[in-house]
Amino acid sequence: MQRLNVDPKKIDTILVTHHHSDHSNSALRASKKWGCNLISNAETARRLEWEGTARLKIFSELERIDAGVDISLLTVPVPHDDAENVAVIACDSNGKRAAVVTDLGEVTAELISHLKNCNHISIEANYDHDRLMRGGYPDSLKRRVSGRGGHLSNYQTAKALQEIVHPELHSIVLCHLSESNNLPHIAESEVLMGICDSFDGSLSISKQEGPDFSNWIGQSNPERIVA
Ligand SMILES: [Zn+2]
Numbered sequence: 001m002q003r004l005n006v007d008p009k010k011i012d013t014i015l016v017t018h019h020h021s022d023h024s025n026s027a028l029r030a031s032k033k034w035g036c037n038l039i040s041n042a043e044t045a046r047r048l049e050w051e052g053t054a055r056l057k058i059f060s061e062l063e064r065i066d067a068g069v070d071i072s073l074l075t076v077p078v079p080h081d082d083a084e085n086v087a088v089i090a091c092d093s094n095g096k097r098a099a100v101v102t103d104l105g106e107v108t109a110e111l112i113s114h115l116k117n118c119n120h121i122s123i124e125a126n127y128d129h130d131r132l133m134r135g136g137y138p139d140s141l142k143r144r145v146s147g148r149g150g151h152l153s154n155y156q157t158a159k160a161l162q163e164i165v166h167p168e169l170h171s172i173v174l175c176h177l178s179e180s181n182n183l184p185h186i187a188e189s190e191v192l193m194g195i196c197d198s199f200d201g202s203l204s205i206s207k208q209e210g211p212d213f214s215n216w217i218g219q220s221n222p223e224r225i226v227a
Pocket residue numbers: 018020080083103
């Protein structure tokens with residue numbers, strides 16, 4: 001946040017999409033420290049044992065949530081193992097929409113229809129299918145990651161974006177890349193192959209240590225390509 005020049009004390013709301021620790025750790029502590037609202041669905045609050053928390057608000061599926069002076073949020077359920085996960089679409093007072101979509105094994109028709117209205121989309125490209133299958137994960141974990149409740153592969157993300165791309169989609173950020181089963185330039189090239197004929201906005205990668213948004217294709221520094 002410091003690098004993005006965001007003062008945490010100005011945050012109105014923290015929305016937690018699901019209870020997995022990479023999405024919920026520190027959220028309660030941060031909401032207390034910064035004095036902002038904490039919102040999640042009922043199942044996520046239950047799994048995190050947040051019931052009774054003063055600043056907690058519970059949302060329902062496809063409910064429009066006021067999250068600040070001129071931002072409303074819409075959550076769309078997505079399939080993810082053992083969690084009631086949601087994708088989030090933020091809408092400002094001018095009707096501009098931005099989506100954050102991670103931790104889903106499959107893109108649903110409902111999600112696609114919502115993403116077709118978005119001007120900015122941050123979506124996971126979690127793994128390269130060959131790398132996952134040839135890598136060191138146990139077979140059961142390979143099946144879980146690649147199953148309906150796992151994560152989106154680069155190929156699945158490329159296919160979904162092919163359906164979604166429209167003239168008012170200005171930027172795409174690929175996020176939640178697996179450190180074991182993916183590389184930024186592989187994710188970027190697979191997605192570019194899928195959408196280069198129809199998309200002329202910006203495509204960038206958010207690495208795990210974020211918040212850098214970098215273009216990897218065309219980089220002349222080979223060290224960076226293999227990093
Ligand atoms: Zn998760």
